[in-house]
Amino acid sequence: MLRLFLGLFLVMTIGLVLALQTVDRTFDALLDGEMQHYNQEAVRGQAWSLVEQLRGLDGSARERHLETVRPHYGLGLALVERDQVALTPQEQAELAQGRVVMREQYTQFISRIDDGSQLLSIKLPAEPSLMPFYIAVAYLMIAIMIGFVLFFWVRPHWRDLEKLRLAAERFGGNDLSVRIQLSKRSNIRDLAEHFNLMAARIEGLIANQRELTNAVSHELRTPIARLSFELDQLKQQPDPSQNRELIDDMYADLGELEEMVSELLTYASLEQGATVIVREDIQARDWLDSVVGSVALEAEAAGVQLLIAECPVEVVRIEPRFMARAVINLLRNAIRYADERVQVSLTRAGDHYEVRVNDDGPGVPLDGREKIFEPFARLDASRDRRTGGFGLGLALVRRVSQSHRGHVEVTDSPWGGASFRLTWAHLD
Secondary structure (H helix, E strand, O other), X not given: OHHHHHHHHHHHHHHHHHHHHHHHHHHHHHOHHHHHHHHHHHHHHHHHHHHHHHHOOOHHHHHHHHHHHHHHHOOEEEEEEHHHOOOOHHHHHHHHOOOOEEEOOOOEEEEEOOOOOEEEEEEOOOOOOOHHHXXXXXXXXXXXXXXXXXXXXXXXXXXXXXXXXXXXXXXXXXXXXXXXXXXXXXXXXXXXXXXXXXXXXXXXXXXHHHHHHHHHHHHHHHHHHHHHHHHHHHHHOOOHHHHHHHHHHHHHHHHHHHHHHHHHHHXXXXXXXXXXXXXXXXXXXXXXXXXXXXXXXXXXXXXXXEEEEEOOOOEEEEOHHHHHHHHXXXXXHHHHHOOXXXXXXXXXXXXXXXXXXXXXXXXXXXXXXXXXXXXXXXXXXXXXXXXXXXXXXXXXXXXXXXXXXXEEEEXXXXXXXXXXXXXXXXXX
């Protein structure tokens, strides 16, 4: 605080002194003519009176008269010879017109007595010798007042900045839960709120990264363990003709690993904001037909009827690749758990699009409808790993919806199964 206070104090004090000096000199220059007129008028009467008293006297009598009246005027009165005073042409013209000539910053006044060679010099009393001291004391008092006011102004700012510094230090020391609470009157409240938002975002990203890393390591163990077991079996197989089944299983495990890595890369790019979402106007029916066609064989193999319920939208504004991936994941999830049928529709309500996927499977319990959108989430035995998938499909759907300024939710379908509703805004 001391460093901040001293810095502001010196800047404000020096700035105020310079401002006062600048104003003083500026007004002196601007009002010079008016000040001359004012001072001439202030002394003109006394000068005229003295000149009238001296005009009828000779040189020695004039000196004696000045000695007599000098104590009563309180002014420096003296007779000077014209040739002893270097008069400028302008001053000579002013004296010829009967005006008073001013010198030495309005402290000396010269007046003509008559047409002779003598002039009357009038000097104002000298300023008190302590005037510079008083000026210094005045500036010191101003500085003290500035420091007093500045201290009470800086103190709450310093207190809030110190809270921000300590919070940043703790956050840098891996205390990611630290947040700043400031008064509504604080001038850095907006900065503190931005810090809190940044801290929450970083904490969330790191937490997601840790969860994702732990989940990935757990999920990779299964296909890797199977590959290791199948390689051991392959080495011990005496008949090469019987290797075909093991090799097919190994290819299946490799395909599983490849699919998992692909979903992980897609999810990570959306989660970290590394992918720029650029929307396009796409023919809705053609796009939905191609998406449904991508999983038609999977539905047929599972004995599930896959239908497009309705698609009254002509043009849809999306990022086609990621949105297609999201809808395909919804369809695969529905096919995986459906008994006989899956239905998909694409509609528009106001400024939002909606894709709805219904199935007639076991549905999703209420307490798990939010959890299923988390990476690698598992609900129960009816939806565990043996039914297929890695737990990333629905998490990827949520990230795609968020990147389109939308959301995804699950409710009950008309057939008793699950109904997934994916909505997003029409405008970017």
